[in-house]
Amino acid sequence: MNQNPESSVSPATVELPLKEAVEPADQEAVAGIIERAWKDGIPVYPWGGCTQMGRGARAVEPGMGLSLRGLNRLVDYPSRDLTVTVEAGLTVAELRHTLARHNQRLPVDIPNAATATIGGAVAASVAGPRQFRWGTLRDYVIGVRAVDGSGMVFSGGGRVVKNAAGYDLCRLLTGSYGTLAVLVQLTLMVKPMPEETAFVIVEASDHGDAERILAHLVRTRTLPSAVELLAGPAWESLGDGLASRGGFWIAVGLEGSPDEVSWMVDQLQAEWREAGVALWHTLHGDEAWAFWDRLTEFPWKAASNNGDGELLVQFHVFPSAVCELVQRLRASQPRASIQAHAGNGVVLARLDIAAEQAAAMVEQNLRPMSASLGGRAIVLKQPRGSDLSRQAIFGPAPPGWQVMQAIKRQFDPKGILNRGRFLLG
Amino acid sequence: MLTAMKAPLLAKLRRCLGRENVLTEPSELVVYECDGYTIEKNQPDAVVFPRSAEQVAEVVRLCNEYDVPVIPRAAGTSLAGGCLPVGGGVVVMLTRMNRILEIDLRNRMAVVEAGVPNLQLSRALAGTGYHFAPDPSSQVASTIGGNAATNAGGPHTLKYGVTVNHVLGAEAVLGDGSIIQCGPLPEPAGLDLIGVLVGSEGTLAILTKLWVRLTPNPQDYRTLRVIFNSVDDATNAIGDIIAAGIIPAAMELMDRGIVEAVEAAFHFGFPLDAEAIVVIELDGLSVSLDWQQRLVVELCNKWHAREVLQASTRAERELLWKCRKMAVGAVGRLSPSYCIQDGVVPRTQLPRILARVTEISGKHQVRIVNVAHAGDGNVHPILLFDERDKEQVARVLAAGEDILEECIRCGGSVTAEHGIGVEKLALMDRLFGPTDLTAMRRVRDAFNPAGRLNPGKLLPSANGDQTFRVGASRRALP
Ligand SMILES: Cc1cc2nc3c(=O)[nH]c(=O)nc-3n(C[C@H](O)[C@H](O)[C@H](O)COP(=O)(O)OP(=O)(O)OC[C@H]3O[C@@H](n4cnc5c(N)ncnc54)[C@H](O)[C@@H]3O)c2cc1C
Numbered sequence: 055m056n057q058n059p060e061s062s063v064s065p066a067t068v069e070l071p072l073k074e075a076v077e078p079a080d081q082e083a084v085a086g087i088i089e090r091a092w093k094d095g096i097p098v099y100p101w102g103g104c105t106q107m108g109r110g111a112r113a114v115e116p117g118m119g120l121s122l123r124g125l126n127r128l129v130d131y132p133s134r135d136l137t138v139t140v141e142a143g144l145t146v147a148e149l150r151h152t153l154a155r156h157n158q159r160l161p162v163d164i165p166n167a168a169t170a171t172i173g174g175a176v177a178a179s180v181a182g183p184r185q186f187r188w189g190t191l192r193d194y195v196i197g198v199r200a201v202d203g204s205g206m207v208f209s210g211g212g213r214v215v216k217n218a219a220g221y222d223l224c225r226l227l228t229g230s231y232g233t234l235a236v237l238v239q240l241t242l243m244v245k246p247m248p249e250e251t252a253f254v255i256v257e258a259s260d261h262g263d264a265e266r267i268l269a270h271l272v273r274t275r276t277l278p279s280a281v282e283l284l285a286g287p288a289w290e291s292l293g294d295g296l297a298s299r300g301g302f303w304i305a306v307g308l309e310g311s312p313d314e315v316s317w318m319v320d321q322l323q324a325e326w327r328e329a330g331v332a333l334w335h336t337l338h339g340d341e342a343w344a345f346w347d348r349l350t351e352f353p354w355k356a357a358s359n360n361g362d363g364e365l366l367v368q369f370h371v372f373p374s375a376v377c378e379l380v381q382r383l384r385a386s387q388p389r390a391s392i393q394a395h396a397g398n399g400v401v402l403a404r405l406d407i408a409a410e411q412a413a414a415m416v417e418q419n420l421r422p423m424s425a426s427l428g429g430r431a432i433v434l435k436q437p438r439g440s441d442l443s444r445q446a447i448f449g450p451a452p453p454g455w456q457v458m459q460a461i462k463r464q465f466d467p468k469g470i471l472n473r474g475r476f477l478l479g
Numbered sequence: 480m481l482t483a484m485k486a487p488l489l490a491k492l493r494r495c496l497g498r499e500n501v502l503t504e505p506s507e508l509v510v511y512e513c514d515g516y517t518i519e520k521n522q523p524d525a526v527v528f529p530r531s532a533e534q535v536a537e538v539v540r541l542c543n544e545y546d547v548p549v550i551p552r553a554a555g556t557s558l559a560g561g562c563l564p565v566g567g568g569v570v571v572m573l574t575r576m577n578r579i580l581e582i583d584l585r586n587r588m589a590v591v592e593a594g595v596p597n598l599q600l601s602r603a604l605a606g607t608g609y610h611f612a613p614d615p616s617s618q619v620a621s622t623i624g625g626n627a628a629t630n631a632g633g634p635h636t637l638k639y640g641v642t643v644n645h646v647l648g649a650e651a652v653l654g655d656g657s658i659i660q661c662g663p664l665p666e667p668a669g670l671d672l673i674g675v676l677v678g679s680e681g682t683l684a685i686l687t688k689l690w691v692r693l694t695p696n697p698q699d700y701r702t703l704r705v706i707f708n709s710v711d712d713a714t715n716a717i718g719d720i721i722a723a724g725i726i727p728a729a730m731e732l733m734d735r736g737i738v739e740a741v742e743a744a745f746h747f748g749f750p751l752d753a754e755a756i757v758v759i760e761l762d763g764l765s766v767s768l769d770w771q772q773r774l775v776v777e778l779c780n781k782w783h784a785r786e787v788l789q790a791s792t793r794a795e796r797e798l799l800w801k802c803r804k805m806a807v808g809a810v811g812r813l814s815p816s817y818c819i820q821d822g823v824v825p826r827t828q829l830p831r832i833l834a835r836v837t838e839i840s841g842k843h844q845v846r847i848v849n850v851a852h853a854g855d856g857n858v859h860p861i862l863l864f865d866e867r868d869k870e871q872v873a874r875v876l877a878a879g880e881d882i883l884e885e886c887i888r889c890g891g892s893v894t895a896e897h898g899i900g901v902e903k904l905a906l907m908d909r910l911f912g913p914t915d916l917t918a919m920r921r922v923r924d925a926f927n928p929a930g931r932l933n934p935g936k937l938l939p940s941a942n943g944d945q946t947f948r949v950g951a952s953r954r955a956l957p
Contacts, residue, residue, distance in 0.1 A: 133722070134722045134826065158724075189644065190665075192674060202918070206914050208914040208915050208917065208918040209912065210918065210919075212910075213825055213890050213891075214824065214890070215826075215856070216636060216857050216895040218678055218895055218897065219892045219894050219903070219907070219911075220911065220915075221683075221923070222630075222677070223922075225643070225671045225674025226670060226922065229666075245726070246724035272584055272585055272587065273608065276764075277764065310764070310767065311767050311770075313767055313770075314766055317764060318764070368667060370664045399664065430667060430668075453661055454661050454670075460924070460925035464921035476668070
């Protein structure tokens with residue numbers, strides 16, 4: 055498993071204006087702490103494994119640090135139901151380990167698993183390459199327990215995989231960055247673990263060629279788990295004999311039983327041959343599993359020694375616009391490393407940049423680039439020393455903004471949760 | 480009835496939509512006094528047929544101006560009374576907004592108006608290699624907007640998920656008459672409003688347009704029909720199949736009672752002493768289906784399967800499905816009226832809930848037959864009665880409530896796919912605690928602060944409002 059240098063971040067090094075930091079041992083204590091902060095009107099900054107704390111703007115108002123790592127119990131794992139209930143502070147690695155013992159998994163790619171907590175991953179709705187076939191955490195969280203901005207504990211969903219009772223609070227909270235409530239417990243749907251995997255990889259000469267191959271994949275008879283487009287320095291080599299000639303890699307990840315995977319590898323090669331695509335490569339077994347890890351860890355794995363000068367931006371466009379966006383990105387930023395979950399229209403770009411140039415780069419260059427293709431762009435990580443505003447990080451208010459604000463006011467009337475950090479913070 | 484004061488509202492509605500698109504005659508309104516849930520009825524004051532989001536928005540604004548409830552309705556197949564005009568008001572019919580606007584294969588997406596029937600989209604997709612996965616048994620009539628509003632499921636949700644997993648974006652008219660568009664690109668910085676709108680049963684917004692995900696058609700199928708000597712054997716086999724890491728596309732269970740009905744109606748030649756029949760469908764890549772099928776058969780045999788029939792042609796597959804698809808219709812032969820319940824338990828609790836259903840049937844002297852989307856733990860006990868007999872109706876309602884309370888005790892929920900509507904309002908505070916309901920009320924207040932969109936549905940009112948309690952007992956004695 056890849057280890058990110060940042061995975062050792064301890065609360066002390068998280069850049070938050072903390073008056074004090076606490077790590078409660080049970081859910082009731084979390085509620086008590088938030089209730090007190092609510093009465094006093096002081097901000098609460100929750101964290102789990104601190105692997106995604108680079109997201110959002112820098113908080114300025116002194117407040118209470120709330121580590122959820124004390125909530126790390128496996129509550130219930132009826133494996134034959136394909137569900138698991140855990141506390142929010144359980145690490146993703148521990149969860150994976152537990153599930154693996156029953157040949158099951160949560161098919162969502164979460165980097166820094168050894169440190170990342172499941173609650174943090176859900177709060178940020180972390181997702182990676184497998185979202186093409188398997189969806190995102192929004193498709194897996196079936197039950198939540200959370201504490202709102204006044205200390206009120208509430209639950210949503212339940213423990214069944216299909217539930218039409220009331221509003222879906224699970225989806226509301228997934229990806230809400232802890233701005234509505236602090237997650238303390240989750241019930242997740244899980245899936246059987248595939249036995250085998252492989253990647254079929256081809257290098258497209260230019261973006262037109264890449265789009266042709268991707269468009270062709272719409273008709274594939276295979277069932278890819280991931281369709282990735284990779285370019286830039288981070289992907290100069292994908293392994294032995296896989297050195298880039300400066301084009302765009304397209305990597306198709308396949309998972310399943312051994313006979314399914316070997317059939318899909320053959321089939322995809324046949325489809326590509328027919329489409330006039332030449333020179334593909336295949337990764338099998340351990341090499342392929344390691345490549346999944348590399349794809350998962352890319353956004354958070356610092357290229358330079360400490361990643362201090364890195365700007366990481368995530369774009370959302372239609373899948374059909376991915377190649378065009380990547381092309382424009384490369385034309386404007388030749389040293390950018392790019393990973394696109396091309397089948398989903400999610401594009402990640404990592405560039406080295408001086409802190410003081412970050413705002414202009416985002417607002418004058420990158421965001422207009424995605425907007426011209428009908429897309430959005432948000433900053434996932436800014437260079438150390440830069441201080442991007444929320445506006446610069448998240449861009450203009452999304453559609454439905456007034457409803458979102460109304461929901462925020464309802465769940466966190468004093469605005470103490472993650473104050474100043476996120477759009478709704 | 481609308482008071483004379485509200486006559487100006489009708490005049491404005493007519494001006495906005497055209498006279499022919501506003502119904503107000505009692506003889507015309509009678510069709511709209513209930514939906515697929517027929518136990519409770521009430522006439523709306525008017526029914527309107529808008530053709531665009533702008534018209535829907537104008538209707539909502541006018542109803543706000545005159546303080547009149549707005550009830551969205553599409554095909555009206557709701558089994559929970561979601562379209563019931565509880566306190567009168569204007570029913571907004573979405574059925575004229577029925578255009579498929581775009582099929583975009585490159586982006587694996589279709590754009591439809593809310594009133595497009597589910598099957599119409601499937602037909603339009605024929606030959607593309609893609610389909611819209613949610614397949615409620617009502618798909619001939621029920622609309623994509625209605626499916627989204629109820630987060631509908633179907634036999635194939637076991638593998639492919641429910642409607643919310645397939646909605647990428649929505650255009651919606653909010654309680655104040657404003658129009659918003661969420662998606663179709665995922666929202667990276669704000670909240671997942673689509674996730675909340677789906678399944679909100681018309682109480683947060685009126686959906687006018689949807690962007691839906693298209694799913695590649697499976698390369699191949701293996702369909703089996705297995706007869707078991709006991710329901711327990713059947714549910715154990717189902718549990719073992721999932722535990723073995725196989726997720727079939729569907730696993731549909733029918734018990735002896737329903738088999739008898741199907742047999743009486745259609746003469747498939749089922750043994751009438753068969754306690755359970757399970758239709759199992761595997762789909763996916765051809766290369767793995769044979770060994771999966773072998774394993775499934777092995778596990779069924781481990782649980783004493785009495786007969787395993789494997790479809791080897793398309794016609795045979797359709798025949799195996801037919802017995803499941805005709806099941807509900809066949810019930811009509813057994814009884815003048817029936818009520819399809821919808822409960823869900825963790826998969827492993829299926830034997831327990833089905834055993835309890837039998838006990839409850841005895842306790843209340845109500846005949847109950849069962850179909851179940853068994854792979855999901857979703858049971859549909861069908862309660863048979865004669866609605867002319869008020870005493871029977873009362874027993875049916877009591878039995879239904881017992882079943883759902885047992886679902887709660889098993890760790891499940893009171894609805895997997897039909898929704899709360901008015902039917903299950905009284906169960907919400909048994910399933911959820913007070914703070915859970917508070918959280919849901921906040922969501923409603925954010926979208927629909929004046930509460931005029933589909934009032935009296937989904938959420939019991941905060942002060943334990945008596946009207947709903949009265950409603951529940953009124954339903955008990957119609
Ligand atoms: C024979 C039969 C079989 C069924 N099988 C299944 C099944 O397998 N799975 C399943 O899940 N359900 C099933 N149902 C229930 C029903 O068909 C579903 O709930 C369906 O999704 C309702 O769609 P509709 O278009 O009929 O919506 P309606 O019944 O018209 O409305 C349903 C609810 O949604 C609201 N609504 C409708 N359209 C909109 C809109 N555009 N915007 C906002 N709110 C709206 C209404 O106010 C109401 O609350 C079945 C029903 C019948 C009669």
